[in-house]
Amino acid sequence: MPSTSTPTTAAVLTPPARGAIATVSVQGPEAIALADHFFTSLGKVSLDEANVGRILVGHWQAEEDSVGEELVVAKLSPEVVEIHCHGGVQASQRILQHLASAGCVIESWQERTTSLHADAIVAEAKLELPRAVTSQAALHLLDQANGALTREIVIIGNLLEQSNFEVAEQKLAHLLSLASFGRHLTQPWLIVIAGPPNVGKSSLLNKIVGYDRAIVLDMPGTTRDVLHATTALDGWPVQFSDTAGIRVSDDEIEQAGIAKAKAAIKTADLAIVMHDATDVKPDELDQSLRELPSALHVVNKIDLAGDIRVPNSGEMLATSAVTGQGVPELITSIVSRLIPYVPQTHQPLPFTDRQVDGLRQLHCQVQRRQFDDALQSIEKLHSA
Numbered sequence: 365m366p367s368t369s370t371p372t373t374a375a376v377l378t379p380p381a382r383g384a385i386a387t388v389s390v391q392g393p394e395a396i397a398l399a400d401h402f403f404t405s406l407g408k409v410s411l412d413e414a415n416v417g418r419i420l421v422g423h424w425q426a427e428e429d430s431v432g433e434e435l436v437v438a439k440l441s442p443e444v445v446e447i448h449c450h451g452g453v454q455a456s457q458r459i460l461q462h463l464a465s466a467g468c469v470i471e472s473w474q475e476r477t478t479s480l481h482a483d484a485i486v487a488e489a490k491l492e493l494p495r496a497v498t499s500q501a502a503l504h505l506l507d508q509a510n511g512a513l514t515r516e517i518v519i520i521g522n523l524l525e526q527s528n529f530e531v532a533e534q535k536l537a538h539l540l541s542l543a544s545f546g547r548h549l550t551q552p553w554l555i556v557i558a559g560p561p562n563v564g565k566s567s568l569l570n571k572i573v574g575y576d577r578a579i580v581l582d583m584p585g586t587t588r589d590v591l592h593a594t595t596a597l598d599g600w601p602v603q604f605s606d607t608a609g610i611r612v613s614d615d616e617i618e619q620a621g622i623a624k625a626k627a628a629i630k631t632a633d634l635a636i637v638m639h640d641a642t643d644v645k646p647d648e649l650d651q652s653l654r655e656l657p658s659a660l661h662v663v664n665k666i667d668l669a670g671d672i673r674v675p676n677s678g679e680m681l682a683t684s685a686v687t688g689q690g691v692p693e694l695i696t697s698i699v700s701r702l703i704p705y706v707p708q709t710h711q712p713l714p715f716t717d718r719q720v721d722g723l724r725q726l727h728c729q730v731q732r733r734q735f736d737d738a739l740q741s742i743e744k745l746h747s748a
């Protein structure tokens with residue numbers, strides 16, 4: 365194969381798993397020649413002769429490999445072809461090997477995506493999009509892939525050029541206030557369910573996720589390790605952690621579980637602290653509310669309780685993990701705690717640590733009126 369200074373690259377664009385078809389993209393000055401080297405169309409039309417946009421069915425064969433394959437090749441431009449082959453992982457890997465043996469540089473889809481987009485934020489959005497687990501999260505990332513955050517940073521740069529530091533500062537502060545939301549588009553919000561043994565923590569988890577994720581027993585100390593279950597609440601990705609009931613225990617395994625439960629509370633975005641409606645101890649409830657004021661406090665087994673005394677401080681919800689009473693209200697409360705403000709469609713927002721760090725630095729520079737440094741930070745945000 366002739367070589368030029370611009371490399372010809374190949375990447376598998378479809379996910380690395382078994383599927384109906386896999387797509388290999390070849391791009392660069394030798395893309396057509398490389399594909400023609402291995403591919404013979406049914407009508408004996410070469411890709412070189414074929415018009416752009418033509419899709420050809422034919423046979424792919426490498427000399428050193430006795431196994432050929434019938435497949436489809438599309439000529440997308442004079443420098444881009446797409447090969448649609450069998451969806452098994454081996455089929456696409458074999459095509460990559462053939463192309464590599466002829467001098468093609470093999471890239472990952474991430475490298476290909478990054479190289480296709482001059483703006484780093486747009487490239488990052490395209491890389492993060494496949495990781496979005498709910499459609500709502502994907503829509504916000506799609507906005508960023510379509511340039512929402514990039515345009516906002518350009519606007520901030522223009523404001524700085526006009527010495528309008530105040531408005532630039534306000535815009536940056538607003539973007540940073542959305543950082544937690546943006547990061548959670550690809551990483552679920554973490555919710556830990558904690559409380560004394562036997563109050564119904566595992567039962568509540570099962571009720572919310574809709575299947576028997578955790579073992580439920582009428583025996584205190586049933587859950588030992590931290591159990592995770594991922595779901596979506598109102599379209600937002602969340603991960604629940606069910607923990608060991610917190611109590612004084614001589615059991616070594618249980619102690620380890622309790623230590624893990626306490627650690628999980630510290631790292632969670634939200635703790636749900638559960639209490640037993642059939643065994644309400646107002647003093648303990650009051651203490652729990654004081655110790656964990658940002659937690660959501662839930663009195664469970666409400667179906668078994670008549671009149672219960674609810675403490676008069678903080679927020680308290682009543683549920684039954686058996687009948688489901690109060691669970692929709694709990695879900696509404698969880699969502700409004702985690703996402704007090706839902707950004708509008710097309711809202712620019714940062715969604716990677718790199719962007720958040722870069723925006724924080726820029727915000728400081730704008731506050732200190734460091735014009736040149738701020739422009740450099742903007743430059744860095746656009747080009748990773």
Ligand SMILES: Nc1nc2c(ncn2[C@@H]2O[C@H](COP(=O)(O)OP(=O)(O)OP(=O)(O)O)[C@@H](O)[C@H]2O)c(=O)[nH]1
Binds near residue numbers: 582583584587664667
């Ligand atoms: N009637 C009623 N029973 C419940 C409710 N929630 C849980 N239970 C029962 O209470 C017992 C303990 O429930 P679990 O969900 O295992 O409690 P836990 O808090 O996870 O317990 P540990 O893992 O031991 O800390 C089981 O028999 C459940 O069926 C409820 O809301 N109403």
Ligand SMILES: [Mg+2]
Binds near residue numbers: 565579
């Ligand atoms: Mg449990």
